[in-house]
Amino acid sequence: MPERPLALYADPNRVRQILNNLLNNAARYTPQGGRITLSARQEGDDVLLAVSDNGIGIAPDQLAAVFDMFTQVGRTAHHAGGLGIGLSLVRSLAEQHGGQAGAASAGLGNGSVFSVRLPLAPPGAPAATPAPGKAGRPASADVALRVMVVDDNVDAAATLAELLALIGHVVDVANDGPTALHMAARRHPQVMFLDIGMPGMDGYQLAQALRQDARHAGVLLVALTGWGSADDRERTRAAGFDVHLTKPVELGALADLLARHAQLAGLDAAVAS
Missing domain, CATH: 3.30.565.10 (Histidine kinase-like ATPase, C-terminal domain)
Structure with a gap:
């Protein structure tokens, strides 16, 4: 020290x-x-x-x-x-x-x-100065979204949720498909990041179930997967996903995706937790 x-x-x-x-x-x-x-x-x-x-x-x-x-x-x-x-x-x-x-x-x-x-803080400095770069930009109040992360890898889901919360969004986590369906009915997320390779109900089945429920008509479904071929992308599209992201994904790309969705959806008020 x-x-x-x-x-x-x-x-x-x-x-x-x-x-x-x-x-x-x-x-x-x-x-x-x-x-x-x-x-x-x-x-x-x-x-x-x-x-x-x-x-x-x-x-x-x-x-x-x-x-x-x-x-x-x-x-x-x-x-x-x-x-x-x-x-x-x-x-x-x-x-x-x-x-x-x-x-x-x-x-x-x-x-x-x-x-x-x-x-280090210079003597008498009035405030810290954030660095420019590729870090995710904090979401302003008018683009904060209700987001759900669904992944059977508990640590990965929790850490991704923490990242999204860091840039200003309200985030819930589910670690399997049935829990996600139950939670989505209560929380009404605007964006859902779904892992594909989950046991039991996988990401494709969960996406299809969400699309069949009129309560989730406006949710943005994002597939996060290690597979990125044309066939993989067609399969996620057919299952009802809006976006297919191939790992690794930068935090800045996720922040931009959420900001664009908020803008396109005409969201102009902060969400309630």
Whole structure:
């Protein structure tokens, strides 16, 4: 830790999210008995937060993709789990604070270092200045939407919901098709992101059931899937989906999609939670 306190203009809860995601990521890919180190130091006008581990590491050709949403890198049969959404959130939060996120590794088997650089608050500064870039823009009150995320991967669904809430939307989560149908009847979502490969009632069946219910006539159905061929897109269209998104998807693309839907639907009032 630094010898003296360092002042930031920052949301403490969001900085906590950054560190939680980096530490969880390090723990996921560091074996029992490994070592994880959290450090903070001043570098010029910035503070550098770093989480280092001696875990499975990252191949050089995969480093550039580690912060992309839904990207999986360095996975093995013994280190599966997670979709990389947490690291995408880390980058988004860092950029919204005027900072940046980075990753380094000497290669597979040689551990990793994930770092976040945040600007220090200059003396007497009236407010923090958000950085330009590709981070998702917060939704203004007149484009906030009721959104539902449906995915049997509990962690992935919760993290995507957190991302969408971060940019200003009201988000519910369901982890299977029947629960989603019941919840949609009560919550009347305006947009639903559906995973395709769910057990029992899959995404196609859920979309068809929603389209057969007049109460959901105006809902925007978005398929989030790893499959993106012409046949896959035709199948989602036939099932009733409006949009087919292939993973990985950037948070900015999701923000733009929701903003366009609000504009086209003529929504001009904030939604109630």
